[in-house]
Amino acid sequence: NSVGVDAGGTLIKIAYRNDQQELSFEKFPVSEIAMAAAWIQEHFAGAEICVTGGKAKQLHDLLNRPIRTLVEFDATCNGVQYLMDMQKLSDEPFVLTNVGTGTSIHFVDKQKHHRLGGIGVGGGTLMGLSFLLTGIQNYAEIVEVSRQGNRKFIDLKVSDIYEGMVPPIPGDLTASNFGNVLQHQTTRQNSDILASVIGLVGETITTISVQAATQNGASSIVYIGSSFIGNDVLRDTVVNYTVLRGAVPTVLRNGEYSGAIGALMS
Template identity: 40%
Template sequence: MLQPKAGIDAGGSLVKFVFQENNKLHYKKYPINQLSAAITWLNITAPNVKVTVTGGKAHLIQQNFFQSAVSVPEFQATCEGARILLLEECKKSDHPFLLVNIGTGTSWYLVAGEKYERILGSGMGGGTFTGLGSLLTKNEEFHDLINLAKQGDKENIDLLVKDIYESAEPPIDGHLTAANFAKGLKVKHSAADRIAAVVNMIAETIVLLTLQAAAIHQVKEVVLIGSTLLGNDSFKTTLEYYLSRLGLKTIYLDKGEYCGAIGAFYFV
């Protein structure tokens, strides 16, 4: 009987598992503050499991739970996992593309065939969403904040181009943001409006950095992955809206949040 195998991606917010059972891959994730419980679950589910780890907290798993675990560099695991999923989901691109991993923060990779390079990073990401969201709404739960954002209207917080020009015809789309959060306390708004404005600010920042990276490296396709996208429809809609207007094709992977764990699992 083959020894069970697992790939683990331990990041800043989540620990994600990919393991094989009965010739089928299974996926599981836990908050990083439940790491001990997650490892207990894995040991019960797959006794004597062979582990490969990646991510910023991979060393904790090696030190405290699986001393013999093989460690894979995070950038390598992420890009390899994305390439595997693109093939499995029949979304493979024959052209160089940007891989944008929106996790706690955001990383940009240039992927061309089997070559990849991390070209950019930003502190804007899911950590910004939950952290700033909790300060503005007193709610710390990711999915609660997502649902709240769907009920809000960023235009009650953000200063738009049309607000500046008022009755005059603006030279660009009047619904574009002139200044994030600029209306402040001058207008009536809700907690939902505040978190909707947070979503918009993060999305716009990621779009602008993606546009610059795409122009420098002359690519037209962007693969978006990361846990921040999961169930976050308003965030994805904003990303797609701006990226498509700027002439970039967006590709989402169904299991994109598990790219790191998948890359670790298939590491030889």
């Protein structure tokens, strides 16, 4: 009997096996880390607790009992391999992009993996910029409002620049995120702004992922992280933009629990 925990910058993800031995999940915001600790104490009194992520020490202090800690990237990649096996996805080499509070990029090949790099643009950027520009800070509301948004008067597409000409690269690529703002000085809807914020985050992580894949001879990109939870706007942006850039995207089901699953399986 054991439990795997990924205590990240924004969310605490927990993986365990229920009474029927099925893989089950739970999550708590980091602001409620004491509640997460209490939940673990209540449900896993005698169990081994394996923890990964930057808030492992904070959680340990609250749990007041021994825990096993794991390197986050190992746990995440192992969890991803497990989910991909379960979901019968191809085991060809791929680039793994973990869109958490920030974004981390890895190269994964059957038995080995290494970190290629990362960027500070991620789910935290989505939250922060959305709040700064619209005053909305509830995650579900940001996604909901963005759904009605139109990026046309905020972002500049390649086809906007090559007006009436055939552009040398696909016209649907974004030439400049937020680059159309000064040309269209009208009042803007929050929905449009939020759609463009999600566009900026999605296209940035897609672009570096596709470049990482190209440089490492992979054509497939697997996206994970809580930034995709209930956020079909980000998911669609990333999937469509990855295809537009010539790579093959997968947004892994339950991928946000990869770190917790890797910790559980360790």
